[in-house]
Amino acid sequence: MSLINRQIVLASRPSAEPSADNFKLVEAPVAPLQDGEVLVRNHFLSLDPYMRGRMNDGKSYAQPQPLDEVMIGGTVGEVVESRNDFFKPGEKVVGMGGWQEYQRVGAHQRGALQKVDTTHVPLSAYLGAVGMPGVTAWYGLVKIINPKAGETVVVSAASGAVGGAVGQLAKARGCRVVGIAGGPDKCAQVVSELGFDACIDYKQHADVKSLSKALKEACPNGIDGYFENVGGMILDAVMLRCNAFSRIAFCGMISGYNGAPIPLTNPSLILVNRMKLEGFIVSEHMEVWPEALKELGGMVATGKLKYRETVAQGIAAAPEAFLGLLKGKNFGKQLVKLV
């Protein structure tokens, strides 16, 4: 084969806000397969906020993305060539193919690819509602917030792939669900399309006091569970409305990804309200994936779990699409379509 694989590598680390200069498009020929290997053509690349953390060199929960190597990332695609008995050309698979058009998987990495059934669930959904973002939503909501019917659950980045699923899973459990998102369009869609009870536009609120007042109106019985994707001022405002025995699942703190830590203003509320705050990373809880994917897949297949996708075209568009994601330009799952 003389296939050319176009790839995006990390060219440099950002000192604060990342830019397109941090990435570089390179081309590499795809070498012939060895025994046991599989070649996958990636159809969609997933862009996710966690990737911002990998661009830094500092201590975090994951190894930094190495410089001059293909950016990591989830992918769905199709087996185009196989020298492995388990995989046949034409089969659809989900994996961690990275920011590139083709992915070669070795004989001893069989677990790196999972076959998926696209009869009732679209291929791209395996990167969103029926993939890592969906399971992330499920874990934080079910295992940490663990809401009871009648409780109020708030989620930030409500129009994102994770936030949208959190709200719909909470609605399915009989909760009042209030989103926080940026801009009137997103907020309107979170309510009308995703079925949230209310959605607050944080851009309409300049400070904690104003946002906290809006939360009080949207959550007349206070807040019992909060799914945290952003941190900063939004976290402070939510904490002021949290009830006794409320739970916060820390999934992301995107507001602090570019620099100095953003303090939590009033930690004494943890004590006063006997709160539980817990951080998690979904990849460390593989034991829940089957249960979570069963619920998520069933809801998507039956139209009970709605989701949106924002799709960039072609591998070269990945860096700008990623920078847009960090600024909240997407609605729902940010994907790059490669085929």
Add this chain to the structure above:
Amino acid sequence: MSLINRQIVLASRPSAEPSADNFKLVEAPVAPLQDGEVLVRNHFLSLDPYMRGRMNDGKSYAQPQPLDEVMIGGTVGEVVESRNDFFKPGEKVVGMGGWQEYQRVGAHQRGALQKVDTTHVPLSAYLGAVGMPGVTAWYGLVKIINPKAGETVVVSAASGAVGGAVGQLAKARGCRVVGIAGGPDKCAQVVSELGFDACIDYKQHADVKSLSKALKEACPNGIDGYFENVGGMILDAVMLRCNAFSRIAFCGMISGYNGAPIPLTNPSLILVNRMKLEGFIVSEHMEVWPEALKELGGMVATGKLKYRETVAQGIAAAPEAFLGLLKGKNFGKQLVKLV
């Protein structure tokens, strides 16, 4: 009877740091008992940091202490007169008698007094290691931190009634235990008398960086569990040394009791290290008291749980002793001896 009961009432609320002016000593005659009533002479009054919170009028987990009423507080004493078949003169009891010399308990309040056995456990210990502070230590350590043998547990206010018990309970579970206390004398005693592996004098450390460095030396394998009694700079420094999957039990945040909230500098560590932070109030977990008191009582009776007491003399000394407690002048349990 013509007994005179001397009492301390809350005369005014502090605007910031409380002072002796906030309290007033009053005298009231003890009226004759009605059918079913019990009169207890309080031998010891317990002084505890939570009382500072009750002096404020703001929202907290408990009702504010009403003005011009007897300050609430735990007491141990002796039944001196009884018109209730369940109690006999001479019996020792623990209760919430408040800052006063005598306590009248009504016919329908039988649960307000618990008889205690002073054969192997001194009466005053029922206000400390075998009382609310001991159970507080037990709950936070066992139910929230839940340490495994070999893990490192840190506790602030280590020379206090709660902190001292936390460390010894953790040592009994095979942990490395590091205290934080104020001043070289307290630190030396925490190690030599209470058996901690190390104790850091926070007064020797002007900032987070310095304290964090000391913690690194004392906790070469990082921190797996932290029992929080103070908040502020100490919390920030501990969080910098917390391991993945570490747990923080929020029992008190005495550094913020007098005024503005003290921020937690780097909440993103909750996510990065997948931490769990949980606040609790021991009186909301009465179901654990029997199990906790059994372990604590057994350890005190057999000399395995050491404790110190700082004892003020006479009801009139209570306000100054309480103000001293808030400034860390006590070592171990702060009591007022009334008999």
